[in-house]
Amino acid sequence: MDREPHAAEEESLxxxxxxxxxxxxxxxxxxxxPWxxxxxxxxxxxxxxxxxxxxLSALAEHLRIAPRSATEVVDDLQQQGLALRSPDPADRRATLVALSEQGVATASAxxxxxxxEGERLFAVLEPADRAExxxxxRVLRD
Structure with a gap:
C-alpha cells in the first residue's frame, strides 16, 4: 500500500x-x-x-539531430533568406552555415x-516560486 500513493504522486507530477x-x-x-x-x-x-x-555537422550536434535533418532545416532557412552557406576554407568537403542579416533580425525578434511568452506563462508564479x-x-537538466 505504501507504494500506491507514491506512484500516484509521481503520475500526478x-x-x-x-x-x-x-x-x-x-x-x-x-x-x-509571424516569422x-x-x-x-x-x-x-x-x-x-x-x-x-x-x-552543418556542428549544428546537427547542437540540435541533437541527424546531419541529414540539419541539412533539411538549413535548406528551408536558406530558401527563406534566413541563412547562408559557404565552403569551409579549412576543409573543402565541409559547409559552413551562418545567419543572414534577415536571419539575425529574425533571431532577435x-x-x-x-x-x-515565457513571462506570460510564468507570471502566475510568485517571484520566490519562480526562483525555486x-x-x-536546473537540477533536473544537469
Whole structure:
C-alpha cells in the first residue's frame, strides 16, 4: 500500500509536467507564426545566433539531430533568406552555415517573442516560486 500513493504522486507530477510542456510548445508555435518558421528552424536560428557560423555537422550536434535533418532545416532557412552557406576554407568537403542579416533580425525578434511568452506563462508564479522552479529545473537538466 505504501507504494500506491507514491506512484500516484509521481503520475500526478509527471502529468502536470507534460501538460505544462505541451502548453509551452503550443504557445511557442503560436508565437513563431509571424516569422513562418517551425520550432526546429527556430532552434537552429537560436543556435546560430548564439554560436555564430559553424559547420552543418556542428549544428546537427547542437540540435541533437541527424546531419541529414540539419541539412533539411538549413535548406528551408536558406530558401527563406534566413541563412547562408559557404565552403569551409579549412576543409573543402565541409559547409559552413551562418545567419543572414534577415536571419539575425529574425533571431532577435523570435527571442523577444519567446521571452515575452515565457513571462506570460510564468507570471502566475510568485517571484520566490519562480526562483525555486528555476533551481529545480536546473537540477533536473544537469
Amino acid at each position: 509527471l502529468e502536470a509536467f507534460w501538460a505544462v510542456a505541451r502548453r509551452l510548445r503550443h504557445r511557442t508555435r503560436v508565437a513563431l507564426e 513562418n518558421v517551425t520550432p526546429s528552424q527556430s532552434r537552429a536560428i537560436g543556435v546560430l545566433s548564439r554560436h555564430g557560423e559553424m559547420r 523570435i527571442h523577444a517573442a519567446r521571452t515575452a 522552479l528555476t533551481r529545480l529545473l
